[in-house]
Amino acid sequence: MTSPIHDPSYDPSYDVVAIGNAIVDILSQSTDEFLAVEGMTKGSMALVFSPADADALYAKMGPGTEASGGSAANTVAGLAALGSKAGFIGQVADDQLGEVFAHDIRAAGVHFATAPRTGEPTTARCLIFVTPDGQRTMNTFLGASQYLPATALDHALIADAAILYLEGYLWDPEEPRAAMREGIRIARDAGRKVAFTLSDVFCISRHGDDFRALIADGLVDILFANENELLALADSGDFEAAVATVAAQVPTLVVTRSEQGAIAVRDGRRVAVAAEPIDRVVDTTGAGDLFAAGFLHGQAQGQGLEASLKIGAICAAEIISHYGARPMHDMKALVAEKVGR
Template sequence: MNHFDLYGIGNALVDVETRVTDQFLSDNKVIKGCMTLVEAARQNELLDQLRQKIEHKSCGGSLANSTIATANFGSKCFYSCQVADDEMGRFFHRNLIHQNIQSNLDSTPLPKGDTGTCLAMITPDADRTMNTFLGVGGLVGPDQVNLDVAKSARICFLEGYLISSEYGKEALHTIAKSASQSGNICALSMSDPMLVKYFRDDFLALIKDGVNLLFMNEDEAMELTQAETLTGAITWLKNNIKQFVVTCGSRGSLSWDGETLFETPVPTINQLDTIGAGDMFAGSFIHALLKGASFDTAATIACYCASLIVGQYGSRLEKQNQDKANAFVVEALNR
């Protein structure tokens, strides 16, 4: 059996980018600057109008973005998800293969239905308005888990969004327990502060089952710890979580390896688009750990790679920036 560096599981979404006018948003009653969850009919209505204007498509979803980032640095990755047997689903699968990522889609017939999509509508002022339809991607559960791969992977990475469904929750616990029994790293992305607010007890139960590395931003850390200050949150985390990373936007990150708290700044950049910054941070941090880096070095690498993402449009590094990131990673790992 092939052994993988990273096993990830999450919601599959095809990211669709297009440029629109403010008038288009107004005419279609789309709330500008927000992320709105929509049903299939609404998403298809908009996609039908914009089909000739689509500029870019890529396989996405938070954990998919992180897994692809890790793979693009050279780590061997496997990703579990769910897409439908439709145009978008087949595209998602082809895109994973193009990124050299193996998945459960390689050997499992795709179901009927609609693949999840995230439609990003960019207005002339560079603002991004997103409509998200989860589709069959929201049905990820135990049937999508490849436990043999998860057991053998050096790091398992779980997407917090899955905790909002009973199927997803069961899948997360199955993998966390397996990682705990095998003594491997089981990382979890907290995904969204509102998710942590409403599913805090579920997250704590999952951590108890075997999650030993948390990725979160400041707001998620505050919700999880119920602290009134970031300092208080860090104290709680150090006492209750084996290892963690808290991203702090333009101020960098705080990472705890179980013994030392590292404060890592972000390089000064011209910020254009923050979409995907957290996903890139986690993916590059995990790649660095797989290469034997300390948390200090991993955070330095992750902050740099995240700065490249926010200095461009889109959640995938452009070739020039990927080359810069690759060179930085090699230099940092060899120091």
């Protein structure tokens, strides 16, 4: 079964172009006790609203590692590692962390040409505390990323991609929200597909009505959610009822369920795959992002739902087996070994 993304009648320059937060991740090992003392909710994402608060929390971190991140940026980096043609649009500042982000994402094989922003605030950073069970608790200072203007969008780039991928995290600030709406318009006018990831229950609590309106208006072709996000979007405590409600409103619904694997529903047809087995969960940072990369890669290559879910599960398993949200193994070889192509 050919995917709706893969259309042999045209040959786009890019399989996926994403609009998202341009963030540098700083990861450090932590404990449940530390999270409790700092008032953090384990496994969640919280915003840090001032540079001073971000600096104070950073000072309390143990030894850490830096890597460019951001949800949609992680996804396109994964897509590039799989062999897809990917681009990214996101705002960094004209500072050292901005240079780190730009270098990392270009080195990953992703097209990135958004001009850096001068002046304050600094490039966004996400302080990630990883507990021994591999759960990550994120504290994000959005910095320059929340000032992505619609004027920064590369219209030709969006129009020449088979699919535009948007992250719910970026919906919070007003300016990039307007830019994402403009991106949807550009993609729609060009006859392209739009994918949207809900990102976090936190995002739904703040912007659920907007997300539901996008879906109701038929502006989302592929919706990514984890189980908790789906329940929040559907305002339901029952998983099956939530699946039925949301799947009836979007052409393709993809839901990840951690150790229970993932499902996809399209045109009333539902398929499921199991989670890929791994020896130990080290860090769940980026698991959903890389799952989306695998699924979108499969779709861009003309794979069916089940194979695309399988590739997503392989990518998620690889990313949770080590620290950081970018692949560390040969993803093409890994997928070829486990999927066969």
